[in-house]
Amino acid sequence: MNIVLIGPRGVGKSGASRILARLTRFPVLSTDLLLSYEHDGLPIPAILRAIDGDWSRFRDLEYAVVAKVARLDGVIIDTGGGVVVDLDDAGGEIYSERKLSLLKRNGFIVHLTGDPARLAARVARDPNRPALSAAHSEEAIMRRREPLYRRAADLTVDGARMRREELAEWIFKRLPGAASGLH
Numbered sequence: 333m334n335i336v337l338i339g340p341r342g343v344g345k346s347g348a349s350r351i352l353a354r355l356t357r358f359p360v361l362s363t364d365l366l367l368s369y370e371h372d373g374l375p376i377p378a379i380l381r382a383i384d385g386d387w388s389r390f391r392d393l394e395y396a397v398v399a400k401v402a403r404l405d406g407v408i409i410d411t412g413g414g415v416v417v418d419l420d421d422a423g424g425e426i427y428s429e430r431k432l433s434l435l436k437r438n439g440f441i442v443h444l445t446g447d448p449a450r451l452a453a454r455v456a457r458d459p460n461r462p463a464l465s466a467a468h469s470e471e472a473i474m475r476r477r478e479p480l481y482r483r484a485a486d487l488t489v490d491g492a493r494m495r496r497e498e499l500a501e502w503i504f505k506r507l508p509g510a511a512s513g514l515h
């Protein structure tokens with residue numbers, strides 16, 4: 333079984349993944365990093381520029397990575413904040429049945445949640461996070477995605493409620509046996 337971290341940008345998925353790796357002895361695979369790996373090491377903003385900012389294509393590339401990584405067993409999957417979405421014909425974000433059904437087949441989905449206003453301020457300072465939309469604020473996008481994360485989640489926890497180590501231990505205690513690294 334895998335452990336899959338989902339949630340908005342800046343909530344602490346990557347940080348929590350690293351601590352969970354220590355506790356479970358599972359390795360971490362980041363979908364964003366694997367996407368970069370498959371594009372000759374280009375960072376995410378550069379991949380987006382190379383596809384002319386086409387988020388629908390980005391979601392297809394992300395899907396291809398998810399399809400591969402979800403076949404592994406005994407890994408922590410650190411996802412990008414948009415893993416729960418695909419785009420409909422009008423460009424609106426909808427629940428990504430195709431990505432989540434793959435991740436859920438052999439994965440325990442841990443949702444980190446946090447206050448969208450605080451998270452939006454945190455990611456605004458980070459040059460490695462491309463703007464998600466010219467039309468909508470990061471905060472509005474995070475609020476709209478919240479029910480999609482909840483729909484996917486096996487476990488939801490407020491990422492800001494505890495220190496990072498405490499948070500990872502809180503999650504670790506609630507993992508099903510097969511995902512705890514103890515089997």
Ligand SMILES: Nc1ncnc2c1ncn2[C@@H]1O[C@H](COP(=O)(O)OP(=O)(O)O)[C@@H](O)[C@H]1O
Pocket residue numbers: 339340341342343344345346347348454491492494495496
């Ligand atoms: N619990 C926390 N308290 C304070 N800062 C945090 C916490 N979790 C993460 N951060 C900081 O927020 C930023 C985003 O964390 P990161 O793990 O990269 O989030 P994500 O992978 O969900 O986008 C980093 O600069 C990190 O140091």
Ligand SMILES: O=C(O)C1=C[C@@H](OP(=O)(O)O)[C@@H](O)[C@H](O)C1
Pocket residue numbers: 339340341342364376411412413414415461462464
């Ligand atoms: O929220 C999103 O749609 C995205 C989040 C990013 O990952 P982080 O959540 O690690 O910032 C990255 O996958 C890409 O920029 C798109």
Ligand SMILES: [Mg+2]
Pocket residue numbers: 345346410411412
């Ligand atoms: Mg991350």
